[in-house]
Amino acid sequence: MKVVFMGTPDFAVYTLKMLIEKHNVIGVVTQPDKPKGRGKKMTPTPVKEVALEEGIPVFQPEKIRDEKFISKLEELNADIFVVVAYGQFLSEKILNMPKYRCINVHASLLPKYRGAAPIQWAVINGEKVTGVTIQYMEKGIDTGDMIIKKEIPIDDNETYGSLHDKMAPIGAAALIEALELIENGKANPQKQNDDLSSYAKKISKEFGKIDWNKNSDEILNLIRGLNPSPCAYSFLDGEVFKIWNAEKITDGVNEDKISGTVINVFPKKGFAVKTGDTALLITEVQAKGGKKMSCPDYMRGHNIETGTIFKETDL
DSSP states (O other): OEEEEEEOSHHHHHHHHHHHHHSEEEEEEOOOOEEETTTTEEEOOHHHHHHHHTTOOEEOOSOTTOHHHHHHHHHHOOSEEEEESOOSOOOHHHHTSSTTOEEEEESSSTTTTBSSOHHHHHHHTTOSEEEEEEEEOOSSTTOSOEEEEEEEEOOTTOOHHHHHHHHHHHHHHHHHHHHHHHHTTOOOOBOOOGGGOOBOOOOOGGGGBOOTTSOHHHHHHHHHHTTTTTOEEEEETTEEEEEEEEEEEOTTOOTTSOTTBEEEEETTTEEEEEOSSSEEEEEEEEETTSOOEEHHHHHHHSOOOTTOBOBSSOO
16 A cells, blocks of 8 residues: 555654555655754654655654645545654544545553553553554544554563563554555454543653652552653752662561651662652662662762652752
């Protein structure tokens, strides 16, 4: 089939590469380049980089609903539009433009976790299973009829990053399977049950602030769900202190200590912080202005003592 692909981040790259192998990708639509790094150098999206390497025309409209750009899409005369984490809402005119409509690769088992951050919320909420859904697109947010669903287990030590990397190739393979069904007239789309839906809203940096009064499982899920982005954090000596990894511990927990207090230090492992119920052994950190490192490496140059208190504010 002649395919126009719409996507932006790394998650979409897997699908684009597989599409290029299996179908005729006649155009790629992605978000405009953005300034990044200290030098604010204009940087292309991961999807754009792949498209340019393959010699595929790239389109980067500021607003995909612009009538001039819609005319360009019409001129491409694609059979189908494939959308993976593009980042803009498509108008009904675009949704209904191609012969086989628009389909989307969504990183959850719909109707659960509709919205912008389904992978992160699945980890944050302590889910044991998630998945990928290939769906027809319609005006609502991730409300379209479902073509294929693939379940994926969430391991106990799963992070947002590791689950992302696990799901992306599975989603790409599921899409190719769905395209074959559509092309052969064998797709049997199923409507979603809106009563079972939930919304996975976009996560801000501020959401990563740790409330040490919560139980260890909740805090641990937050840390994992925000690793590598935007990362969970607390405050130490008035500065942001990022926490990348931790483990739950129950032995030797002093219940008299207030939450956020370092209750034990293990030079070869890390330091234990009191939570609302037990404690977390912090194993990987990043101080303001520093690099991500293991706790033992950090403690060789910084003094973390029993009684040190992590706070929820910079005061």
